[in-house]
Amino acid sequence: MAPSTLSRLRLGGLSVALLLILLLVTLHLMSSAVQNSAELSRYFVPLLVINLAGMVVLIGLITYNSIRLIRQYLRHSAGSRLTLRMVAIFIVISLTPVGVVYFYSFSFLQGGIDSWFDVRIDQAMEDARELAQASLDLNQRLWLKYTEQQLLSITDSSESALSLTIAELRQQSGALELSLTDLNGQIIAYSNAVASELAPSKPDDFIMQQLREGSSYVGLAREKDELMIRVAVEDPLGRPFIMQGLYPASDRVSALSEKLELAYNRYKELSFLRQSLKRNFSLTLFMVLMFAVLSAIWAAFFSARRMVAPITNIAAGTRAVADGDYDRQLPVPRAKDELAFLVTSFNAMTRRIGQARDQADRSQREVEGQRAYLETVLGRLSSGVLTFDAEHRLRTTNPAAEKILGSNLQRLIGSPVQSLALASPVLRQFAEGLQAPLRQTQEEWRGEVTLFGGEGRKVLICRATPFAQPDGPNGHIVLFDDVTALIRAQRDAAWGEVARRLAHEIKNPLTPIQLSAERLRHKYLKKMPEKDAEVLDRATHTIVQQVEAMKTMVNDFSEYARPPQMEVKPLHLDKLIEEVVDLYRGNKAVRFKVELTAEQSRVEADTLRIRQVVHNLVKNAVEAMEGQKQAQVEVSSKVVSRDEHPYYEMRVRDNGPGFNESMIQHLFEPYVTSKPKGTGLGLAIVKKIVEEHGGIIWAENCGTGACMVMQLPMLVDLALEEREA
């Protein structure tokens, strides 16, 4: 808005200035036309129309500006109040002297023109005219009388005699012209001082009419700037004669009367033109007044806007800055005044604020970048990372920490470490383990924290390191790793080694023991007395049986300790499960419910070993139901997503008593069994096979009964699938 306001003002100002100049020129021409220019007078009306049109345009502009200003004022627009006040002040300041000048000019004009035509001068002029007329009247009456006497003196009747008489009479009287006519104006006799004038000047109809009505006529006439007295009389004796005479006035009288007539006519004319003159001057003066007033009002608007524009811009700029727009630069006024200084300072201020903001933005972006980088690093760490501030409030966490602790730690950010204890039993154990290390502010702490939860026993290796915070006392970084699997693997490895050695050490003497026992039996049973033979039979039988049992146990050990040699291939596990379950359907004591919904899914597995797993799980479930009425084993499969990767999940669920809570923790460890005849290696081997396939298996109590859940990664290699196809 700001840059265009000033340029619009400049453009508008130039246009109106041109209009004002045009009006001024037309006013000047009008004034000249009124005063002294005959050439311009014919353009008076067009000039007036141009002037009026220009003033209408000015009035329109002023009206538009006024309405706009009032609207802005009512809207409380920036700068409108100041503009209104300045416009009012300008108008008052400019109109007062203009009004005073107009008032006195008008008074002077009216009074001045009237003073030229003073009443006394009027009267004097009238008196002079009447005096002249009275003087001439006397003369005229004398010539009338004289003409009548001349007519009476005529006694002739013939035309020739009358002509002579008339010529004589003319000479006697000194008349310029003397004629005798009948009542219709037909000339009977005529005489003229100038011989070449053959015809008398014909009296006009008015004189003839007056004569016909019986009245004589006497009046003044002027020919060739010479004043004369024209007389026309009817014969008092009743003869059908009309005598007309044209007598010269004296040179003196003629000259004086001419001067008087000129002066009187001029005065009379001027007197008559006085009103027009006043009207014209008044009109011109009024137009000048209107021009001055309208120009002043418009100039008031223009000046006010021009002066207020930078202030309005500053107000708008300030508002913009308050709204956070620091890029706003205001146009600097041309005039190098205080306003220009203010605007320049404002621009410098916003520029600096903008630079500071940009700097802050850059810093913030850098910080955010670093933070994102840190979060990414933390997110990709397999170790759990937690940070605590000096008040032991949780500040940062990473996904690995949430995964290890099995809780949503994000929602606990800001909570003190004691509050973590309330979130879950696992977190309570973890928090209890951390409380003491967090109190150490100088030294690093390393230790092991053992957690017991739904997923079993977890062993965490923790390290708490104090670190300096920028705004206060030391906080702590706690790093921890779940080493449960590691410990378990170590234990499994140890067990495997034990089993392998045990099998090796035990298996070797078993066959000689068995053979020796059978040999003893074979050699001495028939030779011995019946009573001893019976003892021998029972003893050797026991030896052989126990050796067999020991062999089975040793084979199981061998199986457990056997290194993996798998032949993997894509496998539709649903089909395999169906086949295995079908083998158990002969057992009428148990009802099977199979819901396999992952028919199309395949896993990459060793068929024999996976079959062994399924067998083992189903068999365990069936055996757990022994002696139970309405026993039911439910086998289901589905596809689940785990860490954005699809997994094949198999569940074997029974409606038995379920697992003992303390047993769940150690269910998959060797020599853990709830069955009287079990070796305790079944589930350990199952777990080993599942883990060899990259899967996981766990046991849980679900509603009524136990549930074994196995998840194997699904085959998603399309190329492999195509090869297979």
Add this chain to the structure above:
Amino acid sequence: MKRLGLILLLWAWSGLLWAAPFVVKDLSIESEESAYYLNARIDYRLTPEVEEALSNGVPLILKVQLEVGKVWRDFWEGNPLSRTLRFQIRYHALTELYRVVNMQTGEEQNFVTQDAALYALGDMGRLPLVSQADLVPGEAYQLRLRADLEIESLPLPLQPLAYLGRGWRLTTGWTQWPLQP
């Protein structure tokens, strides 16, 4: 602006209304001695405003414009006759006479009454127009005549009023009269 235009229109219309007082009467064109002569009467009737000015000694100029031309002529063709006659009438208070001056010849006439003076002014007897030789035989010609009160000749202070005010636009308007050689 619209209102101003309306006012100007009304003003012009009122001017036309006042065009009536001057009327051309009894016009005839006679052919004699290889020339055409005009006989006409122009009835000059003055409005009260003009009469007042006249009686106060303001000289009035009456302008008579005469044109003889083809009825259908090309625009570059000139007229055989294009003539303007001016007559002045002025009242002299001292002698109480109306003086009429033919401004072409300088000839003066005095009249006791205004009517007589105006009558004499309007009497255009045997005014030579064109010689027959100037006209193409068989071509249709027309005489155009117009008589006005010449506002431009009025005293300056009176002219704005005469242009703007009523009663000053006195004219016969252009009148056409056929002239067949």
